[in-house]
Amino acid sequence: MPRLDPDVSTLINRARAGDIRSRARLFSLVEDGGNPAATALATLAPWGGHARIIGITGPPGAGKSTLVGRLAREIRSRGQTVAILAVDPASPITGGAVLGDRIRMQDLHGDPGAYVRSISTRGALGGLARAVDGMVLVAEALGYDVVLVETVGAGQDEAAIIGVAPTVVVVEVPHLGDDVQSIKAGILEIADVFVVNKADHDGADQAAAMLRAMLSLAPPADGWRPPVLKTSALTGDGVPALLESIHQHQCFLEQSGRLAHWRNERAERQIFEAAQDNFLARLRSSVSAAQLQSLITDVASHRLSAEQAAEQLLDALDQQPMPRYNPTRQEDRFSGS
Amino acid sequence: MPRLDPDVSTLINRARAGDIRSRARLFSLVEDGGNPAATALATLAPWGGHARIIGITGPPGAGKSTLVGRLAREIRSRGQTVAILAVDPASPITGGAVLGDRIRMQDLHGDPGAYVRSISTRGALGGLARAVDGMVLVAEALGYDVVLVETVGAGQDEAAIIGVAPTVVVVEVPHLGDDVQSIKAGILEIADVFVVNKADHDGADQAAAMLRAMLSLAPPADGWRPPVLKTSALTGDGVPALLESIHQHQCFLEQSGRLAHWRNERAERQIFEAAQDNFLARLRSSVSAAQLQSLITDVASHRLSAEQAAEQLLDALDQQPMPRYNPTRQEDRFSGS
Numbered sequence: 001m002p003r004l005d006p007d008v009s010t011l012i013n014r015a016r017a018g019d020i021r022s023r024a025r026l027f028s029l030v031e032d033g034g035n036p037a038a039t040a041l042a043t044l045a046p047w048g049g050h051a052r053i054i055g056i057t058g059p060p061g062a063g064k065s066t067l068v069g070r071l072a073r074e075i076r077s078r079g080q081t082v083a084i085l086a087v088d089p090a091s092p093i094t095g096g097a098v099l100g101d102r103i104r105m106q107d108l109h110g111d112p113g114a115y116v117r118s119i120s121t122r123g124a125l126g127g128l129a130r131a132v133d134g135m136v137l138v139a140e141a142l143g144y145d146v147v148l149v150e151t152v153g154a155g156q157d158e159a160a161i162i163g164v165a166p167t168v169v170v171v172e173v174p175h176l177g178d179d180v181q182s183i184k185a186g187i188l189e190i191a192d193v194f195v196v197n198k199a200d201h202d203g204a205d206q207a208a209a210m211l212r213a214m215l216s217l218a219p220p221a222d223g224w225r226p227p228v229l230k231t232s233a234l235t236g237d238g239v240p241a242l243l244e245s246i247h248q249h250q251c252f253l254e255q256s257g258r259l260a261h262w263r264n265e266r267a268e269r270q271i272f273e274a275a276q277d278n279f280l281a282r283l284r285s286s287v288s289a290a291q292l293q294s295l296i297t298d299v300a301s302h303r304l305s306a307e308q309a310a311e312q313l314l315d316a317l318d319q320q321p322m323p324r325y326n327p328t329r330q331e332d333r334f335s336g337s
Numbered sequence: 338m339p340r341l342d343p344d345v346s347t348l349i350n351r352a353r354a355g356d357i358r359s360r361a362r363l364f365s366l367v368e369d370g371g372n373p374a375a376t377a378l379a380t381l382a383p384w385g386g387h388a389r390i391i392g393i394t395g396p397p398g399a400g401k402s403t404l405v406g407r408l409a410r411e412i413r414s415r416g417q418t419v420a421i422l423a424v425d426p427a428s429p430i431t432g433g434a435v436l437g438d439r440i441r442m443q444d445l446h447g448d449p450g451a452y453v454r455s456i457s458t459r460g461a462l463g464g465l466a467r468a469v470d471g472m473v474l475v476a477e478a479l480g481y482d483v484v485l486v487e488t489v490g491a492g493q494d495e496a497a498i499i500g501v502a503p504t505v506v507v508v509e510v511p512h513l514g515d516d517v518q519s520i521k522a523g524i525l526e527i528a529d530v531f532v533v534n535k536a537d538h539d540g541a542d543q544a545a546a547m548l549r550a551m552l553s554l555a556p557p558a559d560g561w562r563p564p565v566l567k568t569s570a571l572t573g574d575g576v577p578a579l580l581e582s583i584h585q586h587q588c589f590l591e592q593s594g595r596l597a598h599w600r601n602e603r604a605e606r607q608i609f610e611a612a613q614d615n616f617l618a619r620l621r622s623s624v625s626a627a628q629l630q631s632l633i634t635d636v637a638s639h640r641l642s643a644e645q646a647a648e649q650l651l652d653a654l655d656q657q658p659m660p661r662y663n664p665t666r667q668e669d670r671f672s673g674s
Contacts, residue, residue, distance in 0.1 A: 038642070041643070041644055045640070045642040046640075049639045059396070059397055060396055264634070264637050267632075267634075270636060270643035271636060272620070273643070274642075274644045275620060275647035275651055278647055278648070279613070279651070280612075280613060295604075296601055296605050297604075300600040301386070302383055305378045305381075305382040305611075306470075307375040309607075309608045309611070310608050310615055314612055314615060
């Protein structure tokens with residue numbers, strides 16, 4: 001059981017009392033990971049589970065951010081509060097944001113019932129889902145009724161959205177480039193609700209028809225057939241209907257027992273991710289720089305496979321007393337051999 | 338040291354002798370991970386390190402696959418052999434391929450000096466870079482001179498390309514959708530060579546000029562300024578010049594010592610990824626289904642944080658003798674409390 005750091009406790013109290021700067025600091029603390037995040041998450045856990053979590057994904061240029069902004073305003077107009085967590089498909093090196101994206105959300109600025117926060121994808125192994133989960137919990141603990149999670153629709157970031165949100169909206173556009181690959185084969189399994197955005201563009205009806213045709217070929221999973229809607233994020237057309245479809249999917253999840261199933265799957269993933277982080281921190285602190293460099297050299301020069309080097313690292317760890325994860329790096333604890 | 342399974346040994350011998358079906362099976366064995374993959378990789382390790390590894394990334398619809406096919410033919414025309422590893426931005430659930438992508442590579446089919454292989458991104462934590470590394474080693478051990486790794490340019494898949502290939506080509510298109518976000522802020526740090534593909538389309542010159550302007554603002558990293566080239570994957574225009582630029586970058590890496598540095602970074606990542614896999618397998622085998630379900634329920638119902646549940650799992654593991662990773666799942670080894 002992590003001890004409750006008095007600073008973290010104060011931060012949480014201030015953030016929950018509505019202090020904007022404390023809210024931002026609490027999100028950052030959880031995003032940064034490590035012991036302070038673990039302490040905060042243990043404290044926040046009992047406040048989790050009440051918010052509706054909605055994932056929004058789709059290719060770059062589909063107008064996701066504008067649509068998310070529109071959805072947020074629609075949610076606000078119905079009297080609910082909303083947090084937007086925008087996963088940034090930017091370089092893990094600079095952390096630079098997608099140009100223009102953040103700008104469009106600025107008109108939510110100044111509304112105390114809406115909160116917009118970017119999450120950088122960083123390079124961390126499995127770090128994305130873990131960071132998003134933590135920040136969803138922060139949003140829940142801060143009392144937001146709805147959490148919108150936006151990711152770019154490609155590769156592992158797209159896969160991660162299924163784990164972090166029980167309802168996933170996939171946004172497509174009438175024409176993205178001129179390639180058939182703009183609508184991907186695997187997307188049908190990810191989407192609970194399809195949106196063809198930029199409905200005023202040529203080809204919107206064809207894109208919607210094509211999606212419906214693809215969906216009619218696929219067997220309906222778990223008794224839910226994803227609806228295909230058209231929106232215009234610029235004008236707001238179709239946004240109330242989209243929110244209605246999302247709501248219907250969430251009712252379906254609850255009534256069918258799928259929500260409980262999803263919560264269990266999420267919990268299992270979270271437990272193993274946390275165990276893994278703990279283990280890696282232990283491992284880093286139990287090996288000396290010289291020992292590690294020697295193994296790196298062996299692997300880089302193809303004298304050992306990475307698996308063989310890992311076994312040697314684990315042998316070293318096994319011969320140690322097992323310290324609990326301590327973020328203060330303990331140098332040179334490894335005795336050599 | 339993993340013992341050499343006689344079946345794996347036979348498979349490797351047959352694959353290295355040129356048997357096509359054994360080659361495919363060896364790639365699959367390594368992609369699937371676990372003990373057989375570890376055994377194979379340990380055997381293959383001494384054959385690694387000689388191939389040129391080239392990463393190719395960019396947004397969906399940029400024509401990457403066609404360009405990769407063209408590059409492969411250019412490499413073949415110079416008398417070198419080539420393996421293409423195409424990371425598939427498809428759903429981790431179906432493993433469905435991007436429509437159309439694979440079709441375009443078929444004209445390499447039948448050429449024994451070229452090998453095309455898809456890698457599904459799956460949902461595995463950090464699994465992508467690890468799977469690609471292993472398959473690059475297989476390609477090296479099978480004697481391919483050049484390995485082309487193609488990923489979709491977004492999020493964590495894009496980040497992974499830096500780790501698996503020392504030279505990264507970023508492919509852009511004249512217009513992708515109508516949003517400013519089609520060229521991302523962080524992309525400048527990822528690219529060693531920029532390509533504006535579909536050079537015959539309107540806007541190719543403007544796109545190239547915009548990229549050059551962005552690059553002129555950024556400080557040249559490590560003494561290398563990424564060139565901006567134009568290609569037409571359809572006609573093949575610009576492809577020889579692209580291969581020349583890639584070659585220049587690889588000479589630069591070697592002469593500047595950056596290649597050795599990259600190899601070290603890759604080895605360190607590989608060692609920790611392997612250690613992590615080993616640990617997770619141990620953890621899974623040391624806990625009973627009942628114990629795990631009880632922790633999952635506690636986390637799913639917000640009685641415990643994932644970090645607290647993970648600590649309980651780790652305590653259980655600490656109280657066990659440490660078995661080496663055994664892929665045969667050992668049920669019910671956890672004694673309860």
